[in-house]
Amino acid sequence: MSSSKDGKRFFNTTAKKGEIHELKQELKTPDKAKKKDVVKKVIAAMTVGYDVAPLFPDVVNCMQTDDMELKKLVYLYLINYAKTQPDLTLMAVNTFVKDSLDPSPLIRALAVRTMGCIRVDKITEYLCDPLDRCLKDSDPYVRKTSAVCVAKLYDISPELVEERGFLDNLKDMISDANPMVVANSVAALSEIHSMSGKPVFELTSQTVMKLLAALNECTEWGQVFILDSLVDYSPKDSKDAESVIERIIPRLQHANCAVVLSALKVILKFLRFVSDEDFKGPMVKKLAAPLVTLLNTEPQVQYVALRNINIIIQRHKEILQNNIKVFFCKYNDPIYVKMEKLEALIKLANAENIDQLLLEFKEYSTEIDVDFVRKSVRAIGRCAVSIAESAQKCIDVLLGLIETRVNYVVQEAVIVIKDIFRKYPNKYESIISTLCENLDTLDEPEAKASMVWIIGEYADRIDNADELLETFLETFPEETSPVQLQLLTATVKLFLKKPTEKPQEMIQLVLSNATQETDNPDLRDRAYIYWRLLSTDPEAAKDVILSEKPVIADDTASLDPEMLDGLLANIGTLASVYQKLPDTFVARVRPAVQLAAGDFQAPTLDDGGAGQDPARAEQSAPVPDMPDLLGGLGDLEVSAPAPAAAAAAAPVDLMGDLLSLDVGGPAAQPAAQPPAGGSDPFGLDSLGGAPAAAPAVATQEPSLPVLLTVEKGKGLEVSGRLERRQGQVSYELSFRNATQQPLDGLMIQFNKNSFGLAPAGALQVPPIAPGASQRTSLPMSVDPQAATPAPAKPVLQVAIKCNQLGVLYLADSVNLAAVLMEDGAMQYAQFQQVWVKAPAANTQQQQLSSGGKTLEGCVQSLQGSGLFASGSGAFGAHLSGKFTLGALALVEVSAPQNGLVQVTCKSQRVDLLPLLMAHVGKALA
Template sequence: METISRISSMLETARELTLEAAQSASMSRGTGIGTSSRDIGVSHIKKLLDSRSDRDVLDGLRRIISLMYRSEPSLPFFSAVVKNVQSANLEVKKLVYIYLVHHAETEPDLALLSINAIQKSLTDQNPQARAMALRTMASIRVPVINQIVSLAIKRGCGDMSPHVRKTAALAIPKCYRLDPSTQPQLIGYISTLLGDSQYFVAGPAVSAFLEVCPERIDLIHKHYRSLVKKLVDMDEWSQLATMRFLTIYARKCFPLKTRKVQRSPQKPEGFYDDDNDNGTNQDNTDTYEVPILDPDLELFLRSCKLLLQSRNAAVVVAVARCFLYLAPTEYLADAVGPLVALLRSPQDMQLIALYNIVVVALRYPKPFTKYISHFLVHARDPSHIWRLKLEALTILFPHCGDHFKSVIISELEHFAQGADSDLVRESVRALGRCAQGDPNTADKCLRILLHQITSLDDNLVAESLTVIRHLIQHDPGSHEQTVIQLVKHLGLTTNPDARATIVWLVGEYAGLEPDRNFAPDVLRVLVQNFANESETVKQQILLLGAKVYLHHILRNPPKEEPQREPETQPQFNNEWNDVDDGKRNGPNGTEEKQNEPEEEDTMSLLWRYILLLARYDTSYDLRDRARLYKALLSTPSSTQIANLLLLAPKPAPHTASPSETRKDLLIGTSTLILGPDVSIHGLRGYENLPDWVEAGQEPDPKLRESEVKVDKPVAGAGTAGEQLDRALREHEALAAASSKAEASRAKGAASVPKSKTLDQWLDEPESESEEETEEETEYEEVTDSEEDEEGSSEEYETDEEEATDSDEREQASRQLLA
């Protein structure tokens, strides 16, 4: 019979599918013929909606939903659709609710007509119908019904079905957004739902808590441990909300405690070592701090560790965030592998994973070193991916082994010779950061960069020279030959930035001993083509001339000349008068020329020539600089100021990682991806983690000791089977207690009797059964007497209730005897 019924049901299903396919095909043909097909379609849809057949109504509703999602007008069917809200078919109700929520804000008056029917569905026997009705009522954004929605949520919080309670939790934020004045009522509902025994109810309750009252952490204390235990079973989005809030809760409720541990180097003890040597070793030991985890915090971290195998990338990042901001580094090391595994995801997820990995690696790079091969750039990687990969490689470079260091340098050298100009530039910068991070490899990186300055790519040469300049500034004493090598390539380089960099480096070595000083010769060569250089190169040549002339003055200070009598005739001179070629206009020209020294040194003449070239240059910036340097170097009294201005020691530049500005942003947030410049305080809703609570100011840990208590069943409540089980358990407990008491009395009165043999037990069946019946009657008398005492203590019990209670007791005792 079962096989026949299955075959008949399959045939019925196939028939329905065939009819639906035929109807859809006929409608598709009908809507594509003629210009009046649209009018025919509207009338036909209304006829379907008014039909008494659920199949026709479903067909009409599906057509309306398809019109709605194609952005075609579907509002004319509103009244015809709302009439079907009382249908007993769940599929019809579902489509009507979708249509109603979509158009409720457009037609609020018509939407209010369906509220009574939706309220009736809240008492439906089917929990799915109750959940759909509650969800629809909360989604209708009409402020008039907000109190009705609040009452519906209250009813849903006490519903027997956990799915309805989950829907009530999800409806709380909608009600709060519609009317924030209902917050006190909603907080009570949230407090009830947080303690729900079902994990898929507690998760949405936490989400509602975060939106309605995130500052009320006092509501969480008694539910903390139950939420932690339910964390593994929650859905992915509830896990995200719960971990996000419990991270904040941990910062506010668990103080950061540490203890000092001595780290003593273990040295092999000699045979003749005495106690004095041991004492000196103990004095030299250093100490380090070890964090002390609160047991409740450790419980939360262990629960999070189980989520590292989640299929959702956001959950993995959220676990890493908990470990990064709450736990010791041992926990974070467990999250590194799942984080790196996200690089096998699609490119959009790779980008988000790399942003988070880079920020974590800036704090703790050591755990990522064994996964360094995952950050090598692939040929198919887009620019936003390989930029982050290069940054991750430079962060991990100082902490990996020699083999991986050589691999990284080879990769960067390869990409520095590529065709993509952006990739070439970033590869050269990455080489510079690697050299700064590990001084042992600086020479190797410098050799690679020096090979690049002969390239025909001007951008590559300019970027390479900028990185070389940074490396030379870190150790200028050992790079004299490097600068000489750069000077040799000065005639081959045409890029203005590259030439300006080389000239600036020559100026930094202008103070060498005269026998090793090459700066004056370089200056003499550069001055010959001064007029044809770019403005940036001219500025550096002028600066080089000022430095060389200043060093010349410091080595050969001018002789003090006797003070001359003031001249009677007024002199109208400017700062350029003494730069002329020796010819002066006026009657005193010949006399002043006679007072000048007969022969001026070569360096002074070269400096005057540079000032003369700058005087007639078209750039006003260059002319202003020349006036400044001339005023500083014209009088001996201003030489000290020039020394401070031109020869001041310069700090070695440190090229920070591009993501250094994002280091303080929370991982797993949108602000981290978009950057801190998106707004002053990040995107709306972004909040930094609070500081750790001070020791002694945290809430009492006893508040978290109240576990989720399962309400004990009231006497007389529950099914008959449950009542019988309770009665049996009580009887067994009482019998065990009475047997223990009799055994103790018998042991004190007489010796323990010997155990009976099998024949003795078979000979005395009747006496034993009589003794058992006597014990049972004694137990009944005891229970009756106890119940009589309890009944006498109740002051407001009526005679009818006493009679019913006695009948129930007699019934339970008969069941026990049976």
């Protein structure tokens, strides 16, 4: 209790004026106990978000101590602030090197761990010698810590790790006598292997035997590392696979679920190499018990286990075929567990257990939770489709549910009965009359569409089919697209099967509405096709529309075989929970720190005017990288970003990229050459490689939007906008000094952004007198390393440093015309190929004002904004563009109606769709 209260008192203090100065003085005290308390105060302030970077030299001076607790506190501070003070961090290098030679293994390990966590390039070379010694240290604790440090160093400098032979050291450590050293070495090699994309870690039969020998004595997470690495090993023959399986089987009894799932993953892979059925049969039976045990844990673990089980039973139903009762839902199961259990029951259904399952599903269909009831009814239909012998039993259960007259139960039953009709044509049509009696209960689009399909498909067997369809046609304009499409097809089927006077009137009405009163291109095109078919060749229309349909199968939850193999190799990981391959949501590039527009200024402890200190940016979680979602792009000759594997992966930095401002001089990037052709549109020469001469203030030039007001900028107003000039991006900036002192030393830094934009040279701004303004043009480069690894807010997050005002932060919305490149034109055939393959997730559609323009006028306006006309189709004009880093932008604009156009945008980058739509709207207005 006393230690808890002692810790709280450091966090209960509030920032007071002059506290930085007070802490500076207190850190100089010779009293060790008091000094430790002061460092704890500093760490507490740092933890709650106050900027204590000005104390860096004073805290570093506290490193020279024998007190382990104080040393740990100082190292923690160093890890957090080293990136903002790289030069001062060099002061601590000698202490690190000295600590790596300390008699205490705890201090040696602490020193090498901290040096690995300080992600500053300047001290990387100083880390190598201590790391080399610690990798061969006599104490296993130091060796295991050093193994992980190699992976961290590889993230910073892969070449240095390879040159110093650290990879060979890690491979040698697999033979270490200590199992934890072996486990950490495997973990480090696996991480490096995934980062580099090269075969860094190759398993042989001798290596596997060493890993299996260490397996029994490892901690639980060490066992997970070793088991996960064994998945990459391919046994030489059946006997080799059997030997490995027998060594791993005891891990199935482990108390840690992660160990159990990792062991299952390895065993399932190695069973594929076993040819002896006498060995394989009993082994498969042994796998059921650990899976059943996982279902007797807390709900969250049950859910993860069920997600993995649903993958396993798609390939190996025999494992749990006789254990279906463990998947029966309990009344107190959370809904997410019930849904996964239901999915497992559907996959395990067969002719032997269908009676038992139908009783369960019928019981579930009377539950209170509507979503669970819907899925239970749908489960009955899926069983009917997949198990022919059970179809009649399923129909009987569904009819019993329809008789309950519960609205959502009836509607779900109609939906699944439509699938049963498609699977077994001309077999169960006797129940249509029962369905028609419940038309008044149908109010959901999918249920309506299913019922309309049934009426149209069996129009010749339903006496009053025309009357039934007529009730739906009364609300045709208000119906959703799926219902309208089914009504159109059903009416045409009715006309072809019963070409009497009333169906003729109905077909004319529905075709007229579908071609003239709708904005849906799919509905309109289908109506035109039907109209042309019926008017030219009714017999051909019969052959097309009334042709036999292919028999359906229940593949709603089935995975592609290749994807299933990939997921089985990732059992026990997040991929098995998402049921997506890791490459679709894991970025093997270093994540950038994302800052919200309003979160740039971190609170600082008031130093009472003792000195200026750079503000600390707050950190937010990075967004996982997303894959290339436009399926057709792989076949096209378009430039693309550098592959993700080319950049090293890294843990999230504690400090944002904006805080790596080089306060000692200009950026190290080469200055861009001035654009050819003389002066820019504003009359100013490009300042990309020019000396620091004062650009003239041109008040007559177009004004720039204000990005940082005088109030937020501490007296400095910043205006700016991205522009595109002669194929290059430039940042037009204007600075106005509203303070009473000259401002100088202006520097600029950009956070990682969606477009890979970074300064191509130093910011050239002379001293700004009080009340004066200066305007400049900053050339920008496009660097894949400066891009966010995943969709993020498409804004520029900028830090500007001034000698007098410190670091200021601002966010600027992106002028899309500046980041649309000149080589974005596409041939129409190429455009169509990509457009068709683009998934719905990469599409955004919206009605925009045409600004009174014709379709040709709209195209001309968009062509002047960075887009290129590709051609025209049935739905309107098509335009293409290409963002920096190669992401395509595809736009379709319909013909204007009543001053509005339907605009559809598609892009590889989902995060850029709203910006692209706004750009199109601005160009058309």
